[in-house]
Amino acid sequence: MKAVESGHSLFDLMGHSYSIQQIRRQIERVAETNFTVIVQGETGTGKELVAQMIHEQSSRAHKPFVAVDCGALPDSIVESELFGYVKGAFTGAEGRRAGLFEMAKGGTLFLDEIGNISMSVQMKLLRSLQERCIQPLGSDASIATDVRIIVASNAILEDEVSAGRFRADLFHRLNEFKIYLLPLRERKDDVLFLAERFRRETNEELGKDVKGFSAAADAYMTSYDWLGNVRELRNAVRRAVLLSNDMIELKHIQQILSQTPKSSESSSSLPVSKLYSGCGLHEVVHEATAHLEKSLIEYVLEETKGNKSQAARRLQIGYKTLYRKLQEYGIQT
Numbered sequence: 001m002k003a004v005e006s007g008h009s010l011f012d013l014m015g016h017s018y019s020i021q022q023i024r025r026q027i028e029r030v031a032e033t034n035f036t037v038i039v040q041g042e043t044g045t046g047k048e049l050v051a052q053m054i055h056e057q058s059s060r061a062h063k064p065f066v067a068v069d070c071g072a073l074p075d076s077i078v079e080s081e082l083f084g085y086v087k088g089a090f091t092g093a094e095g096r097r098a099g100l101f102e103m104a105k106g107g108t109l110f111l112d113e114i115g116n117i118s119m120s121v122q123m124k125l126l127r128s129l130q131e132r133c134i135q136p137l138g139s140d141a142s143i144a145t146d147v148r149i150i151v152a153s154n155a156i157l158e159d160e161v162s163a164g165r166f167r168a169d170l171f172h173r174l175n176e177f178k179i180y181l182l183p184l185r186e187r188k189d190d191v192l193f194l195a196e197r198f199r200r201e202t203n204e205e206l207g208k209d210v211k212g213f214s215a216a217a218d219a220y221m222t223s224y225d226w227l228g229n230v231r232e233l234r235n236a237v238r239r240a241v242l243l244s245n246d247m248i249e250l251k252h253i254q255q256i257l258s259q260t261p262k263s264s265e266s267s268s269s270l271p272v273s274k275l276y277s278g279c280g281l282h283e284v285v286h287e288a289t290a291h292l293e294k295s296l297i298e299y300v301l302e303e304t305k306g307n308k309s310q311a312a313r314r315l316q317i318g319y320k321t322l323y324r325k326l327q328e329y330g331i332q333t
Contacts (some may be wrong), residue, residue: 015190016193026177026179037150039051064103065110070115071318083137085099086137093137101145108148115160123170183229199237212247217249221253300314
């Protein structure tokens with residue numbers, strides 16, 4: 001886990017848009033408290049960076065910041081990773097091992113993709129938060145904890161609660177303060193700032209001197225939707241710097257983005273008359289997003305010949321998240 005560089009503000013790292021100004025004020029307001037924070041936003045919007053910023057501006061900054069992607073952990077080890085275990089707790093447990101709660105003692109524990117943990121682990125997490133102690137796997141003894149919790153989700157947790165996939169009592173325990181990150185397509189003012197930052201960083205990494213972006217490349221980047229958000233933009237700029245010898249031209253960006261999987265019938269290309277069925281805006285947007293998500297998953301699975309692990313990596317989501325979406329959309333593999 002790479003820590004936030006000392007002296008860097010959110011403006012230095014995420015942009016200067018009005019949205020980022022609001023996020024910065026929210027971070028400043030909540031950082032000095034011990035409130036549990038939910039950071040909500042699409043994949044690639046910078047949720048972990050916001051969590052790090054909260055930690056760095058808090059009184060816990062001199063203590064550990066420990067991050068874990070819950071979507072990347074198999075169900076069988078989530079509990080032992082979070083709470084630790086004692087010798088003999090299970091086959092292969094040959095000694096005492098501290099969990100992430102203990103590793104983050106006095107600091108901050110960041111649980112990314114919190115919606116992916118099972119109901120049984122959700123219950124144990126809730127108990128640990130309420131009682132401020134943990135019980136390692138296989139142990140009868142409890143250990144007191146002093147940890148600030150920040151969680152993140154790209155799914156709307158209220159919807160997950162309504163669908164019965166997330167415990168309502170855990171949600172209400174976590175929901176002391178919420179920060180919502182807009183997708184990059186809704187804060188276009190930050191695109192060129194971020195692209196320039198990634199150009200400089202990649203120049204330094206590769207020992208190159210790519211001067212900048214042509215006007216056509218700038219225009220294209222600001223008009224592009226960036227469904228993969230900041231992560232997609234970063235990867236595109238890094239590859240463009242690698243391909244370019246002087247200036248990053250339109251062809252460098254287009255060549256890279258033309259390789260990005262797109263739905264043959266994405267929500268942005270569907271006529272409004274087809275999307276609108278008399279429902280409210282929230283329902284229509286949810287349906288269009290689900291349609292696009294299902295199409296993208298099917299496309300990538302076809303490209304990977306049904307290899308779900310490879311597809312999850314290409315989609316930049318956890319394996320458990322992909323498996324859940326396959327069931328949700330009835331996708332056969």
